[in-house]
Structures are given as structure tokens and as C-alpha cells.
Amino acid sequence: MSNSIPLLVTQLLACTNAGEAKPVVDALVKHLCEITGLDLHPALFLDEHATITEQGKAVSPTTAAQCAEDVQRTRIFMQGVYAALQQKLQQKNSQPIEVLYAGTGPFGLLLIPLLPLLDAAQVRATLLDIHVESLTKLQQLIDFLGVGNFIVRAECADACAWQSEKKFDVIISETMRQGLIQEPQVAIFSHLQQFLKEDGWLIPEIIRLDLWLSTGVAPALGERKKPDVHLGRVFQLDKATAIQLGKGDNGCTHGNLWVPDYAGALKDLKLTTFIQVFGNYQLHENQSQLTLPLYERNARVQPNSLLRFRYEFGTYPQCVFAYEQLPELAEYPLPDSLEKNVQGIYHLKRLWHKIQLRKQAVSSTKAQQQLADIPDSEWLLDRILLDQLGAGLEPGMQQLYFADTLVDVEYWLASANAGEITEDQIQRTNRAIVNFIENKNGELGVQTRLPLNEQQLAHWDERGYLIIPGVLSVGESAAARAAIWDFLHMRADDPASWYQSSTQMKKIMVQLFTHPALEVARNSDYIRRIFQQLWQRDDLVMTTDRVGFNPPETTQWQFPGPGIHWDVELIAPVPFGTQALIYLTDVAEDQGAFCCVPGFHKQIDNWLAVQPQGIDLQQQDWSQWPVKPIAANAGDLIIWHQALPHGSSPNRANFPRMVQYLNMYR
Structure with missing residues (x-):
């Protein structure tokens, strides 16, 4: 088996975007699997070899290896680590630097494939992983690449409890998911920081979590998404906060954010993750599995209120939020059909309310109960309203469903009528609605000219x-x-x-x-x-x-x-x-x-x-x-x-x- 790893790594370090990097990363992962004999996608895989620790989940060797397929994650982390090592070497005037890599997985992806490009006299690496299988396969890769002379020790240990008398210039650990949930990245850095030299670096340098109000959904065709509202920073993991946490001071993990007035459509909370691996080597929202946003759906946070947050440690680390909620729509009474909106139109407020109830009925018993009380015949009243307003049943219902607020529907109805719903049109609409509700029979007058003979x-x-x-x-x-x-x-x-x-x-x-x-x-x-x-x-x-x-x-x-x-x-x-x-x-x-x-x-x-x-009567010869x-x-x-x-x-x-x-x- 030829050793093409150094060439692939060199190519990857030169890539400037995910498109360039994709074929290189694919080839690199394929070679790493061949060298270690790892089946990256076994049948019926359930991550059953993961380890649940007191500080979070240590994913299985297979899952750790699968992370390499995340192209932008692999590109940015490997480029960032390589740049950090080069800069640290310059600071040390070519003196050897000590590197600790915690949570290597079976590939040691963030360091081991880079070693053939470095000088063994300048880089000394200590490797940690909680799984023996990962270290066994990693040793196969180290032997294949011939980089054993870089390795000081490879130890099977929980990085949250490991001890050392040595201090390190660089500590690397990528043991995280988006939102810093589930895995022990925070606990690992807050423990290992004590083994960092005073001028040492944690890689990644910054992991920042921000909270937003968001619609959380793609806009309807032809419409622009309402911009998210930034509530503020929730937590930032870096060298300073790791040291603070290591001293037992958890003050950086909780706080309050002020919720301003906002558009009613922004019903969800969105937690975003920003990662600065080193310098300008960064991962922003949606660029990687690590930076996919997390949503708290239908949060309906009360405007002009305080939202409280904290980062919880334990077997499932995560951010937790506490806030006042706006009442569910189903907690309000269903408007009467003869209740007018701001334009003076009957039934529109009730129809808007009904459509929102249908959207909430999947998870709301109250919404289901309100809908159950609406007579089936009322759909004809909905149709009369939309036809009289020149909207049409199908486009009108689509707009009612996808619009964020009743105001959006009112603007749309006006635009469908050359920018304005006339007073005469409103009166005709209201008259038709009243006639339907009162079941009036509009018999033809004797003066009506009848065109049919x-x-x-x-x-x-x-x-x-x-x-x-x-x-x-x-x-x-x-x-x-x-x-x-x-x-x-x-x-x-x-x-x-x-x-x-x-x-x-x-x-x-x-x-x-x-x-x-x-x-x-x-x-x-x-x-x-x-x-x-x-x-x-x-x-x-x-x-x-x-x-x-x-x-x-x-x-x-x-x-x-x-x-x-x-x-x-x-x-x-x-x-x-x-x-x-x-x-x-x-x-x-x-x-x-x-x-x-x-x-x-x-x-x-x-x-x-x-x-x-029981037959389908529409199906005839x-x-x-x-x-x-x-x-x-x-x-x-x-x-x-x-x-x-x-x-x-x-x-x-x-x-x-x-x-x-x-x-x-x-």
C-alpha cells in the first residue's frame, strides 16, 4: 500500500474552500480506513461502543472516525492546527514544542497525518483517548506513516481525570457537538488547562455560543426570510474561561439576556456555534456539522422580559434556558366571525386564528379542542371571504398558512387588489358573510333582467x-x-x-x-x-x-x-x-x-x-x-x-x- 497521506495532506492545506477540499478529504479518509482496517459505515451501526462518562459522552471509535467525512470541519481544523504549530515553532526559535492531543479517535486526524510534514526533533506529542480500540488503530497509522519518533506516549485515559507533571505548549481537543451539547469539550479544557504553559494555546482557541430569536423555517416561495434577532452571547469557551472553570468559578456559564420587542413570527430560539480553530481558521453557522444551529421550537418568548441561561455539566452537558412564554394561541378564545380586523373585514381574524390552530394541533391538545368545536360547514364561509376579497381559496389558504402575522396577510390581500381593498369591496364581503351566517335566501327580484331564454x-x-x-x-x-x-x-x-x-x-x-x-x-x-x-x-x-x-x-x-x-x-x-x-x-x-x-x-x-x-366511484371505464x-x-x-x-x-x-x-x- 503506497503512502499517499503526505501528498493528500499537502493538497488539503492548500485548499481554500469545501469544494476544492471534498475530493481530497474523501481520498484521505479512504486511505486512513485502509491503513487502520476500519469499516466506516457498518450495517446497523448504533454507536454502541460509546462511553458515557460523568462529564459527557465519549463517542465510539467508529463515530469519531466518521467525523473526518465532514469536509469543512476537517479542512479548517487541520489547516488551523498546522498553522498553530508553525507559529508556535517560530516563537520557540525552533526549540521542540510539547503537544497534548486529547480524544484522538482511531485516526488522530488533527495531528498524526500532519506529522510527516514536520520535524520530529521539533514536535513531541502525547496522545490520549478513552478507548483502547482507537489507540490500537492509531498505532497502526503511526507505524505506517513512520512517525513513532514524534510520540512521547499514547495513553488510554479519560481526559477529564488524566494527570501529568508535564506542561504543554499546545493542547488540542475536538470532543464536541454543535452547541457544546452531549460531549465533554468544556470539561476536558477546564481540566487540561492546568497542564498548559503560561504562553500555551488551547486548540480550538474559541468556541462561542450565541442565542437568537428566529422563525426557524424557510420562507414561502418568493418571500424573504425575516432576519433573526440576536439576543446575545451565551457562553464562550477559551483559555481564560477554561482557567476560570478549572478554579471552580462557574460565573461564565450562566447569566441573563434581555428580550426586546420583536416580530411575532420569531417564535423559535436558535443557538448558534462559532469555532475559531486558530486565527482566521474559523467555522461559522452551517459550515459544518459542528456549527449547525440548535432550535428550541415554538418558544414564544415574552417580549420585554429577561431570559435566563446556564451551561449545565454532567453526563449530558448542554445549555438550558428559562424564560416567560407568550400564551398559546389556543389559550385565547376563537374570534367570532363578525369580529372585524383593522380594515373592517368580518371573519378574517377568525380564519387566521383557525389556520394557526391547525399548525399547532400536532402538539397542542387545546388547539385540537378548539378546532373540534368548529362546524364542518364553516369552510364555505372561509371560501366566501377569500373569493369576495379577490384572493381565491388556494392562494389565500397558502398565504394564511405561511404568513407570519395577520398583518402580513392584510398586506398581501391589499396587494392582490391593486394595493387597496376598497370600502365597497369590504361592504360586499361583509354582506355575503352575514347572509351566509343568517342563512338568508336572496331570491331574484322581479326587476332582474334574465338573459336565458x-x-x-x-x-x-x-x-x-x-x-x-x-x-x-x-x-x-x-x-x-x-x-x-x-x-x-x-x-x-x-x-x-x-x-x-x-x-x-x-x-x-x-x-x-x-x-x-x-x-x-x-x-x-x-x-x-x-x-x-x-x-x-x-x-x-x-x-x-x-x-x-x-x-x-x-x-x-x-x-x-x-x-x-x-x-x-x-x-x-x-x-x-x-x-x-x-x-x-x-x-x-x-x-x-x-x-x-x-x-x-x-x-x-x-x-x-x-x-x-367500498369502490372508488371516480374510477370508471x-x-x-x-x-x-x-x-x-x-x-x-x-x-x-x-x-x-x-x-x-x-x-x-x-x-x-x-x-x-x-x-x-x-
């Missing part, structure tokens, strides 16, 4: 669908198409662009909900009166729905659905309800046309009564059903009874089918 009504009654021509003009249809092309970054005259991947598409559904060109249909009095005539009431709510884009099939792109289906719960009696779309392009029968089973609304209750129990594709022109409205099986179809023409979905309901 007897022939159309007869067709509706018999077939369950209607084609209403020209509800949008040629220009209005073109404007809606342009909005879709622009939103998807596609062009009508560039077929190749029709198939580019877009995160804004779900099958043939396009997640475009709000645009002035789409508001034309939603605000159309003519369309509204069509729905009112079919429903025979004037208190309907217009949906804020998405659009559709169904390009022609190719050998690389096939129609993904949805095929024929129902959007209503298949339990008899199926209630009256409508669904609708507007073609924005001329659509032939083979152009991905809307399809339905005409007349099935008259049969569905009887059909449901004879279906076998639709080839045996009289499915009809509906051809129509751009600007035509297709409206159907929700009891009709319906869906889209493969586009086998030469231009996309583009539609705007809309509906009214009560």
Missing part, C-alpha cells in the same frame, strides 16, 4: 350544460390570453416554448389567479345574471379561480389530465351547483375540448343508489360512457351542473386550448 333553460334542464356565446369580446379574450402567455413566459408564435417546464403549472392548470384581464369576466353583469337565473337567487359569490393551458400532444408531451371526474362528493342526493369556464381560444372537438356526460344530473342519485359499497366534447369559440361560456362527469381531453390539434375557470356559488 326558454330554449336555453330547456336545454339546461335536459342536458345539464349550456354554451353561452360571446360573454367576452374578441379583445377581452385576447387580453386574457396575453396575460397567460406573459405569466408562463411563452409565445403564441413559438410552439417550442409551449412545453417548457414551469413551476406555475399543475398538469394543465395554471396558477394565475389575479390579473386585470381576468377581472373582466368576474365583474361582468351579464355573466353574473346567467348564474343568478340558473340558481334563482341574487346573493351568489364569484370565485377567484385559475386559468388553463392545454397544448397539443407531441411524442415528448402527453396530456396529463385531469380526465373525466366529479368535483362534488358522490353522496345522494347530490345538491345543485354549477361549474363553468370561458374558452379564450377557438376550440375544436379534438383541441383538448371540455367534455361531459350530458343529462347525467338527472340520473346520478339513482345511479349512486345501486353502486357497490369512461370509454363506455356517452362522453361529449364541447366545441365553441373564444369568448364563449360553458356552464354545467356539478353532477355531470366532466373533464378535459387530449389536444390533437395544432394550437393550445386556453381557458379561464370561474363559477358562482352559495
